[in-house]
Amino acid sequence: MLVTAIEAKPLRSLDRVRVELAPGIVSVIGPNGTGKTNLVEALYFALTGRSFRTSDRRDLIPFGGSLARAEATIRDEDGIERKLLASVSRSEGRRHLLDGSPADPAAIARSRPPVAVFAPDRLTLVKGPPAERRAHLDGFLAARWPARGELRKRFGQAVAQRNALLSRLAAGYGSPEDLRIWDAGMAAAAAPLVEARAEAVAELAQPFAAAAAELGLEKAALEYAPRAAGAAEEIQAGLEERREQDIRLGRSSWGPHLDELKLNSGERSLRRFGSQGQQRAALLALLFAEREALLAARRVTPLLLLDDVMSELDPGRRERLVARLDDGGQVLITAADEEQVPAAARKTVVPMPPPQTEGDGA
Ligand SMILES: Nc1ncnc2c1ncn2[C@@H]1O[C@H](COP(=O)(O)OP(=O)(O)O)[C@@H](O)[C@H]1O
Ligand SMILES: [Mg+2]
Numbered sequence: 001m002l003v004t005a006i007e008a009k010p011l012r013s014l015d016r017v018r019v020e021l022a023p024g025i026v027s028v029i030g031p032n033g034t035g036k037t038n039l040v041e042a043l044y045f046a047l048t049g050r051s052f053r054t055s056d057r058r059d060l061i062p063f064g065g066s067l068a069r070a071e072a073t074i075r076d077e078d079g080i081e082r083k084l085l086a087s088v089s090r091s092e093g094r095r096h097l098l099d100g101s102p103a104d105p106a107a108i109a110r111s112r113p114p115v116a117v118f119a120p121d122r123l124t125l126v127k128g129p130p131a132e133r134r135a136h137l138d139g140f141l142a143a144r145w146p147a148r149g150e151l152r153k154r155f156g157q158a159v160a161q162r163n164a165l166l167s168r169l170a171a172g173y174g175s176p177e178d179l180r181i182w183d184a185g186m187a188a189a190a191a192p193l194v195e196a197r198a199e200a201v202a203e204l205a206q207p208f209a210a211a212a213a214e215l216g217l218e219k220a221a222l223e224y225a226p227r228a229a230g231a232a233e234e235i236q237a238g239l240e241e242r243r244e245q246d247i248r249l250g251r252s253s254w255g256p257h258l259d260e261l262k263l264n265s266g267e268r269s270l271r272r273f274g275s276q277g278q279q280r281a282a283l284l285a286l287l288f289a290e291r292e293a294l295l296a297a298r299r300v301t302p303l304l305l306l307d308d309v310m311s312e313l314d315p316g317r318r319e320r321l322v323a324r325l326d327d328g329g330q331v332l333i334t335a336a337d338e339e340q341v342p343a344a345a346r347k348t349v350v351p352m353p354p355p356q357t358e359g360d361g362a
Contacts, residue, residue: 001113002330003303004081005073008035008042010062022348025322025331027341030352036334037119039352040307043332046072047112047303049086049096049105052119057088066090074112082111106149113330114143114294116287119307125286126263126279127271133261137224138193140290141200144297151193155256158182158189162239163251170250179243187236190256194226194235197259204289211292212285214320215313217278220270220285223262228255280312288324301329309333310340318342 003021008014013035019028030036037053041060044052045068051057060068069087076082088094098108125132135152142149162182168174201224212220228235235255239246242254263270263282270282287304294302304325310318310333322342325331335341338349 001077001300002075003043003047003072003113004075006039006043006046007071008039009069009071010065011042011045011060011068011070012038012062014038014042015062017353019350019353021330021332023330024328024347025325025333025345026348026350027333027335027338027345028350028352029335029338029341032336034352034354036336036352037307040117040119040305040332040334042070043072044115044117044305045086046070046084047086047115049094049108052117052122057094058090060088061090072112076111084108084112109146109149113300114302115305116290116302117305117307118284118287118309119305120280120312123276123279123283126274126283130258130260133263134257134259136286137197137200137261140204140293141196143290143294143302144200144203145196148192148196151189151196155186155189155193158186159252159255159257162186166246166252167250169247176243176247179247183236183239183243184232186252186255187232187239190228190235191230191232193256194229194259197256197261198224198226198229200224201261203293204286207289207292208285211288211324212281214324215281215284215317217265217281217285219266220282221262221264221266222286222289223264225260225262226256227258277312284309284321291329295327295329304329304331306331306333308335310335315342319344 002023005018005020007018009016019039028036028039041051041053045060051060067087067089069085071083071085074082074084082099085097096108098111125136138152165174165178165182169176201222205222208222209220228238238254246253265274265278270279274282291302291304294300313321319342322345326344333341333345
């Protein structure tokens with residue numbers, strides 16, 4: 001599956017800006033402030049309906065405007081082209097259309113490649129709280145095993161139900177006996193999620209360490225630290241043990257909603273002790289490991305978006321990074337200067353289109 005074009009119409013600083021993409025590595029070059037990150041965001045938005053920079057999609061609306069839209073053209077293995085259009089409007093909320101019609105998220109997910117993004121402000125994935133890493137890991141396992149895509153949501157609903165009862169019990173209403181059913185529900189949803197996360201990390205650990213080493217980060221390790229593990233019955237027993245404490249707290253104090261995905265260098269947590277450069281290498285290595293796992297498993301080519309990554313790497317590491325990408329998958333690289341992009345990534349170089357001014361294209 002290939003993305004053949006992206007168009008911002010409009011999105012942030014970009015209006016009627018269209019960029020054609022080729023297979024393999026495409027490098028988009030333009031000075032700072034010309035909207036490269038906005039273009040990457042437009043592509044991500046068109047494909048996923050979300051932004052990787054903000055949880056409030058209205059930030060994508062141009063200053064003074066009322067609507068943001070981005071459209072991606074995707075060509076599948078049979079050469080059939082489809083269009084994904086995401087929009088957010090102040091008055092009408094958001095939409096995600098496949099070939100002009102509303103489609104359910106599963107149909108949209110099937111019609112597009114999995115997508116991963118590196119951007120400088122995404123370092124929060126490494127240095128931020130565990131919740132982001134859990135969400136990221138769950139996103140990977142949904143791409144890796146589509147049939148497991150609902151596990152996260154199902155578990156989230158089960159915890160919410162148990163917590164709702166706990167908070168009523170904490171307030172002195174209801175009977176603790178009623179917890180049984182929610183303990184069972186939460187445990188039943190937890191067990192397959194924990195199992196999938198463990199399998200995902202087992203698959204990623206080796207390629208993660210290898211990619212990190214190539215980027216100069218020695219002894220890097222990816223480790224899944226589940227709170228609860230085992231079969232549903234064991235997890236349910238664990239919940240029962242913590243019942244009194246949970247009733248006092250009014251929430252579930254134990255379970256996969258508190259799991260951690262540890263990124264370490266040797267024994268040390270990169271989140272707590274890593275330098276900026278090490279954290280960046282770890283994030284890149286994680287994305288590479290995921291890409292490798294997806295390529296190996298499903299032979300779908302995940303789309304990798306690398307925003308402004310070259311400026312932060314020395315020339316040797318730039319070369320090694322590009323060598324790692326030269327495996328058939330589609331990659332979009334942005335850089336301020338073509339000189340920063342190794343020759344192997346200059347097969348397709350696209351200048352960042354200048355911003356359209358009032359009256360252009362009329
Ligand atoms: N909602 C918005 N509406 C209009 N312009 C915006 C919006 N958000 C950001 N910008 C502008 O986009 C420009 C930066 O674009 P960006 O994609 O970060 O550039 P680059 O990545 O090429 O350095 C800035 O001038 C910024 O003010
Ligand atoms: Mg930028």
